[in-house]
Structure formats: structure tokens, C-alpha cells
Amino acid sequence: MNYTNVLGAAAMLGLAATVHAQQEPAAPPPAPPAEEIADANKVVVTAQKREQLLQEVPLSVNAMSAQALANAKLDTGTEIARLVANLRVSVLGDESQPKFSLRGISSSEFNLNAISPTGAFFDEVYVGAQYLGGAQIFDVERVEVLRGPQGTLFGKNTTAGAVNFISKKPTFRQQAEMTVGVGSNGYREAKGMLEAPLIENRLSARLAFTGAHSDGYVHNVNPAGHDLSNIDRKAVRLSLGYKDESGLNGTLRLFAVRNNPEAVGATNEGLAANGLNALGKNPRINPFTGARLGDREVATDRSGNIEVRGSGGYLTLNKRLEHGTVTSITSFLNGRFLNLVDADGTMDPLLHIDFTSKTHEFSQDLRFSSSFDGPFQVIAGLYHQRDKVDIGTTYTIFGGPPVLPILRQKYNQARRSNAAYVDGTYELDERATIYGGLRYTRDEGEMRGFHVTPVVPVQPTLSYSDAKPTGRLGASYKLSRDVMAYGHYARGYRSSAFNGGALTNAADLNTAKPEYLNSYEAGVKSQMWDRRLTLNASAFRYDFKQQQFLNVVGIGTQQLVNAGRSRITGAEFEAALQATRELRVNASVGLLNGKYRELLLNGVDLSGKRMIEAPRYTANAGIDYSLPLGGYKLNFHGDASVIGEQYFLATNAPASRVGVTRDVSARIALLSPSKKVEVALYGKNLSDNRNPAGIVLDATSQTRFTTVPYPRRYGVDLTVRY
Template sequence: MTRSTSDALLLPSLIIVAALSASFSFHANAQNSSTSPPVEEVIVTAQKRDQRLQDVPISETVLSEDALRNAKIDSGTEIARQTPNLRVSVLGNESQPKFSMRGISTAEFNLNAISPTGVFYDEVYIGASYLGGAQIFDIERIEVLRGPQGTLFGKNTTAGAINFISKAPQFEREGYLTLGSGTYDYREIKGVAELPLIDDKLSARLAFSSASSDGYIENVNPQQPDVSDIDRQAGRLSLGYKDEAMDVTLRIFKNKSDPQAIGAINTGTGPGGTNGAGTNPRTNPYTGQPLDNDQVATDRGGKIRVRGDGGYLTINRDLGAVTLTSITSYLDGSFLNEVDADGTFQNVLHIDFIAENREISQDLRLSSNDGQAFNWIAGLYYFKDDVDVNTVYRIFEPFPGGVVLDQNYTQHRTSYAAYADGSYDLNEDYTIYAGLRYTDDEGRIEDFQVNPTIPPQNEVSYDDAEPTGRLGIQKRLQNHDVMFYAQYAYGYRSSAINGGALTSANELTVADPEKLNAYELGAKSQWLDRKVTLNGSLFYYDFSDQQFLNVAGIGQQQLVNAGESSVMGLELETIYRPTANLQISAGLGLLDSEYEDLNLNGEDLSGNELIEAPEHTFNIAVDYSRHLGELGSLRFHADATNIAEQHFSATNAPEYEIDDFWDLGARISFLSQSETFEVAFYGKNLTENDTPTGLQIDPSSMTRFTTVPYPRRFGIELTVWF
């Protein structure tokens, strides 16, 4: 999309939003004399307090427990199916998603890397992407916050924040058990049981989830297992205590994942699709015939081992005029991914990624309780993580000149912050809001060495200090069913150290912090007696010093800053409930991105589109229920997602480009009249989409490495509530 095309799109979008808002005002005012039917409000905590979604000046998608179940969303990699301008790429497995939001992403896959999209579980920041990947069970909702969230959520939320909110103890006896089976011998069991220990005082809630399957992609090598299987288990014990002045929730979790690697569909970039060893990865070595899209021929299965455990303690103490909140966390985990990066029977490029992480954090804040014109939050924050990394590269190992590079180091990061955020109602119609956070980030790598190329190095470190914040104004129409907002926000992502240096100590460099100036106009509205919800936002980003991994070849991984970039975009989300039995929801995201100043490998890439920034994302879902009298009810769900073509390299070269695609899912269920059991049938990826979800090219081995989604599959579930 060219700049002129974007202008042509955004100007009509402004006119449409303004016209619709005027229409909303007319309809809402006309209906003031009638009684609106009860509407279930969506309550969110995007501003660290319970608020109606329609009152929050943030472009936000909320996926409820019902939405997750109906769409059969089982992992963090799938939430983009229902979220405009959110993309997920995968180079490892489903427990290690890499998010891109509004075109802001990172190409870095080193084990010490951090994402510009902050991932939170129950308000706890997760630095290592794999530590929370298996925890999507017994979830109350997922909140996707687009745009810089540096004031209340902290550093490394330049693109936005994703907050997974698990169910806290309900202080009543309840539970359910779900058994599932599907194609490729898919088996699943998950459940919840809550037992009050002291009535209305103390309760324990235990939730668990386990799933396994055969490999979805066949390895034609009989000595190796099939790949792209599922093997994950997780459990969470939540203890809740409450009295008149205080509530406490302790969550203790443990998860593990032991699949083979996601099947990589590799191609050679040399003549006739050959790699650096003269082998075509897409040829069956036994028959000489081309491999199907659901087949690979590799000399290793690509074992993955993920372990994670830890706990979060949340305390809220009512002090009268204010509430004191303390959130304390500890997480520990390990990661192993044995990658067959060349995708052949030969050891052209094998990589073993190994890491151990420890993370602790403390958030301590005060928030006002009076509910008057002025509301505020102020707090202090501390975060520390340590990661031990061991990465082994086996490059043309059995060939003359082959080499094994064994990389080891330890990275320490600490972050201190103080923040305040508040809003003031000027009158019934206008509210101004502002926030400011000051963060001090320190990081260092110790004992860095690569055997045999880089001897032990001295400490490499950084020390950043940066304010972030926001300033905005809200305008409500008299009926309060329509709200406009305009805001400026500043986001920042701390410095990063190149954990991919392999052949020279000069590669052990520090990339400068990313900085983002974001300008946004938005509208949230409900009309036609609140049967229609329509929310939209327009934004412009001035993005500087994007941290960028430039892979010039094995041994030539450079972590650099990408100069200047700009992004313009639009999001529209709507929910239409014409009857109590039917709901239609849809979302549209548009992006126009451009590198305004970028030079890599002596090439001027200014004018190219940003990586992982498709020009459009579109999603739609339909939910319909039909009552069957005393028997119960049938429920139907269908959803579809369309993503435009996108680039995985700033060069925008064709070999780094993936096509647009459609993804469809459906579910039909029978719910008993007493709502004690449900039987459901579902299908996922009904279009048999095999468009890559991750892409990387290694010039040294002349290999194009891509991962693909799970194929079309079907399943049945039985859920019993007790």
C-alpha cells in the first residue's frame, strides 16, 4: 500500500466514523424514552481498575471465556484469529508465540530477546515467551490492548499489551470436566474443581489441562518421529481469601510441553531449489518425488522440552479513601528446542536452543476509591530476570570445513519504575486523563563465549532511564452511549544486547532503546437500544530506533537500530445482537507502514513496508442458539479470518513474502436444559491453510526455513458441570 493509498483509505474512514457517530447520537436520543433491555456489560481492567469496556479510551479487544470456548482457542498463537491488527508468528512451537501489533514487531529470535508486545498473566509481566504459553485454561478473559501501554503496564509495551486473566476463586462449590478426542489421535482432558474451605472467607480452586496428538506432519524418515504433534500439560492452584477490608489471591502454576518440533517446510534458495549442500529439501530421498505439504524428510525429529512453574500473590487492601494493591511474582523455567534448520537427511544446519530463566517482580500501588471527579493510581514497580543461554550451531558438520559453534552466556536484567495515572471529569461530558512513568533499566551479559571462535568476554551492559506516558481527552454525548477520545502516548523498549554473536567479539553489541510517538483518535458507541456496539480508532505512529536483527548469514547476526519508520492505521470492531439467540461480531484492521530511514548491508531500504505488518486483517464470527424445549439447546459458531500478504524481511524481497490467506473454524454443540452437560463437535483450519506462520532465510546454508500451521482437523468434546 502506498502512502497516497493510505491517505485515500484513512480520510474516508474518518468521515465514516464521524457520520456513524452522528447517527448513533440520533438513535440513542430517540430511544431515551424507551426502556432498553438488560445488556451484559463487558468489564475490563485495562486501566488497573474495573471499568466498562465502552468507557476506556484504549483500542481494546476482549475475548471472553465463551468466545475462547466457541472458537476452540487453546494457545496464545490463536488469539489473533479474533483480533484486528494483531499477528502471531512461530519459529518454535505453539508455546512460544511472537506477537506483532499494529505493525510493531521484532525479527529477533535469540533466547535473550524481548518483545515490544508485553505479555501479562494476571497483571504479571512475562519476559520469557515460553513461560506462559501453556496456561490458557480456566481463563476468565483475554484483553488485547493496542498502542503504547507504558504508563500502567510498564516497559516493553511499545506495541501494546496482552493480559491473560485467569479465573480467581469464586467462593462456591463448582467444577467441570471436559474430555475431548479428534483427528490425528488428538486427546484432551481439562477441568476445574473449587472447594470453599471457610464459607465466604477461604476457597481453593484447582484447574488443569492436558492434550496430546500424533504428528500432523509426516517424517518420511522411518528412523525419526513425525512432527508438529501436541504434548502439553498444565495445572494451577488458586487460593482465595477475603474479608470486609481485604482480598487475597495466590496462584501457583506448573506447566510442561514435550512435543516434536513444528514441521518446517524448508526450501533451498540455490539453483533448482537446492541448498548449500546441493540437496533439494522438498524431494523425497527414497523416491525422488516431491514431498507433499504435510511431509518432511529430516534426520532429527526436533525435540522440544519446556518447563515452567511459579506463583503470583495479589493482595488488595481497602484503606477507606484508597486501596493498596500488591502483586508479587516468581517464575522459573527451562527451554530446549532441537531444530533441524536445513530440513534434510544431511546435517547442513542443526541448532540446539537451550535456556533457563528466573523472573521476579513486585508491583505496589495505591488507587483512589471515592469515585468522584478525580480518580488516580500511583505505584512503584520492580522486575528482575536472569537467563542462562547455551546455543549450539552445527554447520555443515559432516562436510569438509564444517564447524560446531557452542555459545554460552548469562544475562541479568533489572527494572525499577515509579508511575502515576489519573483522570478528571471537567463536567458530565468531558474528561481529561494523563499518566507518567519513569523507568530505569539495567542489563548485562556475563561470561559470554563461543567455542571455538570467541574467547570469554568482559561484561557487556546498558543502563537506560526513560519517561513514558500519555495525555488525552474524552468526550461523551449526553446519553453516554457514545464516547470519543483523542490522545498522545509515548512508548519505549529498553536496550538489548545481541545474543546472536557467533564469530567475532565485535558482534556483541548493544542496540539503543526503541521509541514510539503515538497519536490516536477513537470512538466507542452503542446504539439501536444497545443491540449494536461499534468501536473504532485511527492512529499515526512516529517510530524511531526499532531494534532489528539483521541475519547476513550464520555467524553474521547483527542487532541494529532501524532508523525512522511510520505507521498509519485503522481498527473497527462491531458486535450486532439482533435477537437474544444471534450475535454477529467482526473486526477490521488496516495498516500503511513504511521504513523512512533504513540501511542494511549497504542497501537503502527506505520506502519498504515494515515486517509482519499486513495491509489488512479481517475477522468475523457468528453465534446462533436454538432452544429445543425441555431437551436443551443447540448452539452454532463459525469464524473466519483473512490476513493480507506480509513480509518477513525489510528487503521486501519475494522470497521473504507470504501470501494472503483465509482460516475458517466452526463448532456445534448441544447443551442440556439443566446446563449440566454439553456435547460439541468442532473443526479447525477448515480451509487447509498452509501459509507459513514463521519464515527465516539462512544465506550460509542457502535454506528458506518456514513453519506452517496445524492442518485441517476435527474433534468432539464432552463437558460435564458439577
């Protein structure tokens, strides 16, 4: 399928559909007053750093409310792709390590010092540590997915876009909520919230927590081992809210995360003839019985475990002035990560890797958001962010001595980022608005003390200094009260990066150059039938240069390179219908055509190959229906998604291909007349999808390392509200 001309075609298609629907409107179904139903489509977002209705934001944004997340039983950031077109999440570790791919832009790098091109934000705070990017979805107001480069207001490392997890703020009312649940495979969970005003209408405290545990979903047939890929997560957040009559309000959020699952169960395959690995063994054969292992069975000599520790705080202060608001967001966090991996997935000590990392991050955002009388509004600010990462990785290959030495890689990395930005809108008249912004960022980084005992001595310090502008320029036009068309140009960039995967050769230790993205996007946002029906369409073309790319050459040789040029064209179509007060349906489709236009790896020209983790299409649909039952209410939710085939290697090798993936989930809940008690039954992955969620081809062990999603599973939970 060719989407070369999709930019104009999709925008015209969305506009034509909207105009046609307005010219020949179908009769709406009988329902309560239109205003009451239309309220369900009034979604407020902060995609442009100020509260706006979603339909008035000239961006491709997907917003999932707290109710939508609960209905779909989404527990972690790794699951949100079920509901978002052109968003993919791959997983090479456990659920706390999502790797986002947005509109076909992803990163093949899995080193612990790596930075994703899709920025993960928590209450507007950028978090660089990938293992802290799988936010536990508890007591969350909404999740916003911003497609396209967000280099103006969100900054660097948002080449692909941004995912913003927004937690609930204190309401200054006494309230409480508690959910307990059990499920298949020994699953059990508890989560809740308690808020108590400390000073009436002045100071309030909100405590939220979540915890879940299950048995391993990947069975280890080794009697001396443990089942793998279980769930074990715990998190707590204390939010203090303050407000006074002077126009000052603030929220202090303090959090802690503790995850301790068993290591991921890698269902590996050998890459040599007959599925054999470097030791001549087939990882998919049970060494105790000789039978073939199932899709969720392994035979490993090492169970391993994962340990995630995170803590920190975010302080948000807002001061209303006569002509606007001054906002300060200060953050700090500390994290620690351990992952003991049996990378070969067999009973042999062929390849064991111990990943360890410690991180410290700090950021400060200070901005002014205007509320002028008149057509001009502006946001201007200063930003500072820094982090320090200490990495230690141990490789035991072929059992270690006497065959090979145990390799211990260590280094520390420090990064600093300073930026100034301004973004403004100007209403030319009641219909037309122009908008634009500019951000200037200076990024600096150092890698010190890199060495690999006993093969690579301590290396000289590496450093980089980038000073780059990013920005956007566009216009929107209201064709009617409920129809808006927009178009803009945006530029994004990801800062330089160090090759944290260098191992046996000091020459592999290098600094990759920054990557750049020029984006051209057009779209239509519309509502009809008294705003019960929302139809949005967006189309885009990306020119991608110097994409940072992980190149695995061979045993112990891993390079971080810049991948020349790529081009991506695509579109999203989204629809939501609030047919009645009881019935809501939604659907979305994402289309992609992403190819490398200039890519040379290992002397092989890969121009024309499909980009990694860029399926040609993604689609999802959902339905929510409420049935009154004598004062009670029975709520039904179902959602389904389908993802086209994709590749995890730029060579498009068959071993890196994942076929069409389908996922179906459902939830039925009974709500009491008082709305204080709810009992729900749910099922996830009802289609029993077994396609890999991540793939790495390892030349050392001649192994295809794959992770699989959690299997079909069921559960029931009880929620009590006060």
C-alpha cells in the first residue's frame, strides 16, 4: 500500500466527510437532551500547557480519561497502545520497561543510558530513566498521547511525540476509595485513595497506592528454578494541595515505586540450522523430556529477578496575575534498577547478563501563560534538567572462565539541558488563528570512567555539546462552530548519545550525533449531531535525518550510529459516538508507510527497507454500554485492536518479523444505586495473542531473544467508595 500522497488525501477525506454529514445529517436516535449527552465529548487536555477543549487543539492528541482507563482495566503504561492508533509499545523486560514507538519512530537501543524519542512525562515532568517509564496507572486523571514532534513546549527527546501521565490533584473534599481483586494465575491486587482536608479550602492531603502480585506466566520446567514473567508492583503517592485567595495554588506530589518480579521469561530460538544455538542446543526442546516446549514454557538454569526502586517528588506552583499565570514545576527523583537475565534461555550458561543502574534526575520549568484581553496569547519559559546515571553490566559468556573471562562494564554518565522557549497564538478573526513557537536548547553530556574488566582499560572522558533550535508554525481555521481545519510545520530533535553497549573493543565507544525530524501535518477536527459524534482526521509527512541507530555487528561488537535518512507518511482517523446516555462507541485507524531512504549497515545498503516497529496499520474499537437494573446499573466495556506485521530489525530479516497481532479485552461491572459499591468481572487478551512483544537477535549466543505478552487471563474486583 502506498501512502505517499496521504497528507493531502486524508485531510480532504476528513473534511469532505464532515461537510457531507453537515449537508445531509442523519436523524439522531431518541435520547435525553442533547446538551447532557454532548458533555461526554467535552474533553479537556493540557497538550499545549494550558487547559483547552481537545477539539480546539490543533494537534493529533489522544486523551484517555480516568473512567476510560478503568473501563479498559489498564494498569500500566505498557497497555495504553490498546486504545491509541499509531502507538506501539514493545517490551524486552517486564511491564515497568515499555519502549514506545509513535508514528513509526522508535529506538532500537536497549542500553540503560539510552533515551527514547518518545518523551515520557509525569505531571509535566520529563523522566529519562526508561525503567521508570511504565508508570503504574493508579489515581490518574487522564493519559494524553501527543503525536508528532513536541520540541517547542515539551522540549528535546520528543522527536516522535510525548506521553503525559496526569495524576489526580487533591479536591479539598473528604473522600476514600478502595479496590481489591483476584484473578487467574494467582493474581491479587489492592489499590485505593484517601483524601482528608487539613485546613478547610486551604490545604488537603491525598494518599493513593497500588499493589499487585501474580504467579509467573512463563513456566520454567527446570525443577530447581522458578516460573518467570510474573507481576509484582507496588507504588504509593502522597499529594498535598494548597490554595488561597491571593491566586496562589500548588501541588506537591511525593512518590515511591517498588517492583520485584522474577526476570522475564524469554522464549528463545536458535538461529543456526535446525534451530540450534552457539552450543548446538535447541532452546525450544525440553532437556528433561525431549518434547518441544510450549509458547509460554522455558527451560533455564537461572531464574533471575528484576528490581526497580524509584522515589522523588514534583512541586507545581501557580500564581495568578492580572494578565496571566506564572507556573513553576520543580522535580527530583532517584532510581535504581537490577535485571538478572538468562539471555540464552536454556539450561546452559551460554549468555547471562546482569544489568544494574542508578539514576538521579532534577528539573525546573518556569513559565508565564498569558490571559490577555485581545487576540494574542503567549507562553514563555525557561527550563533546566540534569541527570546522572551510573551503569554496571556483567556479561558471562560460555560459562565464563576458562573459556572466556567474565566481562564487567562500568561507567557514569552526566547530562545537562537548558532551554528558553516561547509559543504564541494570534486570532486573525473569529475563524482564523495562526500559531507558532521557538525553543532553543543547549545540551551537554559527559561519559566518565568507561572500562570493561579485563579487556578495555579506563577510557578518556567523552563529551558532547549541542545547541539546537526547534519549533513550529501553523494555522487553524474554523469552518463552522464545530469544524476546525489546521496545518503546521514542526521540527524536533533528540540530543547526542553515547554508545553504552560498547563491550570488547574500545573503538566502539563513540558519540552518536543528534537526530532531526521535519514534520508536515494537516488535520480536521469536527463534531456533529449536536456534538454527539466526533470525527477527527490527521495526515503527516516526516523527513527524518541522522536517526540514532543500534548496530549489532557480531560477537561483542555493538555500535551506535546515525542512520542517514528516512521518510514516513501516514494518517490517523478517529471517531467517537455518544449515541445515547447509555451507549458510547469509538474507533480509530492509523496508517503508516515508513522506509529508510539512506541506511548503510555493515556494508549493506538497506535503503528501501521498512522501518523497525512501524506496522503499516493499527486499528482499535471500543464500546461502552450501561443497562439500568432496578436502581442498579450494569456497565459493559469491550475493546479490540489489530496491528499489522512489523519488523524489529532494519534488515527486515524473517527472524525479526512479527505477524498480524490481535487483542480483545472486556469488562462487566455492576454499580449499586448509591454508586458507592462496584463489582466487576474482566478478561484480558481474550484472543490469547502469543506474538512476540520484543525481539533481539544475539550473534554471541546465536539466539533469537523474544518476549511474549501475558496470556489470556480473568479477574474480579470489588470497589468501595466513600
